[in-house]
Amino acid sequence: MPFYHKLGEIPPKRHTIFRKPNGDLYYEQLFGTIGFDGMATNMYHEHRPTQVKEVKGSYKVAPKIAIANNIKSYRFHGFKVKPEKDYLDSRKAVLTNSDCTIILAAPTTSQDAYFYKNADEDELIFIHEGSGKLRTHLGNLDFKYGDYLLIPRGTIYKMDFDTSENRLFIVASRRPIYTPKRYRNWFGQLLEHAPFCERDIRRPEELETYNEKGDFLMKVKKQDEIFDMVYATHPFDVVGYDGYNYPYAFSIHDFEPITGRVHQPPPVHQTFETDAFVVCSFVPRLYDYHPQAIPAPYNHSNIDSDEVLYYVDGDFMSRNDIDKGHISLHPAGIPHGPHPGAVERSIGKVKTDELAVMVDTFKPLQVTEEAMQIADDDYHKSWLE
Numbered sequence: 001m002p003f004y005h006k007l008g009e010i011p012p013k014r015h016t017i018f019r020k021p022n023g024d025l026y027y028e029q030l031f032g033t034i035g036f037d038g039m040a041t042n043m044y045h046e047h048r049p050t051q052v053k054e055v056k057g058s059y060k061v062a063p064k065i066a067i068a069n070n071i072k073s074y075r076f077h078g079f080k081v082k083p084e085k086d087y088l089d090s091r092k093a094v095l096t097n098s099d100c101t102i103i104l105a106a107p108t109t110s111q112d113a114y115f116y117k118n119a120d121e122d123e124l125i126f127i128h129e130g131s132g133k134l135r136t137h138l139g140n141l142d143f144k145y146g147d148y149l150l151i152p153r154g155t156i157y158k159m160d161f162d163t164s165e166n167r168l169f170i171v172a173s174r175r176p177i178y179t180p181k182r183y184r185n186w187f188g189q190l191l192e193h194a195p196f197c198e199r200d201i202r203r204p205e206e207l208e209t210y211n212e213k214g215d216f217l218m219k220v221k222k223q224d225e226i227f228d229m230v231y232a233t234h235p236f237d238v239v240g241y242d243g244y245n246y247p248y249a250f251s252i253h254d255f256e257p258i259t260g261r262v263h264q265p266p267p268v269h270q271t272f273e274t275d276a277f278v279v280c281s282f283v284p285r286l287y288d289y290h291p292q293a294i295p296a297p298y299n300h301s302n303i304d305s306d307e308v309l310y311y312v313d314g315d316f317m318s319r320n321d322i323d324k325g326h327i328s329l330h331p332a333g334i335p336h337g338p339h340p341g342a343v344e345r346s347i348g349k350v351k352t353d354e355l356a357v358m359v360d361t362f363k364p365l366q367v368t369e370e371a372m373q374i375a376d377d378d379y380h381k382s383w384l385e
């Protein structure tokens with residue numbers, strides 16, 4: 001997150017002597033992205049963070065593609081993804097391109113046996129069902145229904161769930177995920193017209209520090225392969241850090257909708273941006289207040305972006321027969337719009353309770369084999385009169 005955060009103990013100057021109570025030195029590490037140009041954090045470890053004992057092996061996790069070049073609109077039944085015990089096994093890639101992968105997951109148990117690090121991608125995890133604690137080497141974040149968790153690439157983490165009922169919608173991004181540039185001033189501060197502000201962004205406040213030696217299994221994702229690495233010291237051994245690169249949480253319920261006299265375009269819902277896709281939040285709001293306004297969206301052409309809508313809650317006005325956990329995919333190259341009857345139904349309505357997350361990608365998405373198992377293959381005909 002592009003604002004300064006400090007947690008734990010750090011020395012007054014970077015790259016200077018910082019000793020433990022017993023006189024030994026702490027081990028400094030710069031944790032950053034985009035070479036030395038992006039956001040970075042300076043942290044101090046109990047032990048060298050480089051103590052690899054063993055690389056036990058690896059396995060491939062690249063999504064299996066069913067449709068490489070897709071022109072059909074699809075609906076996927078996200079809640080039909082089967083719950084699985086293990087967090088990583090439970091993650092099912094449904095849509096993917098070279099910039100990002102959209103994943104559904106229903107893990108039933110906390111991640112006890114290993115630490116996880118995604119070296120390929122930033123992860124944006126939307127909590128649809130469930131609650132718990134995201135534990136990271138840079139501190140912890142409690143999460144519950146409606147939270148987005150932004151986990152920068154390289155963050156070592158564990159997911160602790162309160163119960164076995166969890167539904168996650170995840171966007172793994174090879175491009176760094178930021179808040180929209182147009183909502184930030186030249187110092188990076190969120191502006192008055194932004195739909196959220198710094199107070200809505202929850203930073204890690206609780207730092208777990210373990211000074212332990214042993215065998216610590218870390219699963220590291222790199223180039224779509226997971227490597228089982230054994231480290232000689234506990235991965236959560238940071239005593240303090242400061243900087244801009246750390247995980248944070250933002251609740252969709254804290255997104256303040258921007259409304260108007262006539263229909264507002266999707267960018268008013270934008271919450272996150274990358275140079276390859278945007279993420280938008282559709283939240284309960286008042287409808288357009290021009291006396292002749294049509295609240296339903298007009299037909300529009302996705303000529304150069306694929307539109308993915310993940311339906312979270314409420315009644316989604318522009319669609320017929322849409323339920324919680326459904327995903328609609330409206331691909332680039334063809335127009336899409338409200339279902340028959342939706343425009344008429346929307347006239348005179350004053351508000352909506354809909355809650356949804358949208359991902360618009362600038363490169364086409366490929367449909368995976370996992371997605372086809374939960375696909376509605378007739379959805380593309382659902383506008384026929």
Ligand SMILES: [Fe+2]
Pocket residue numbers: 300307330336
């Ligand atoms: Fe659309």
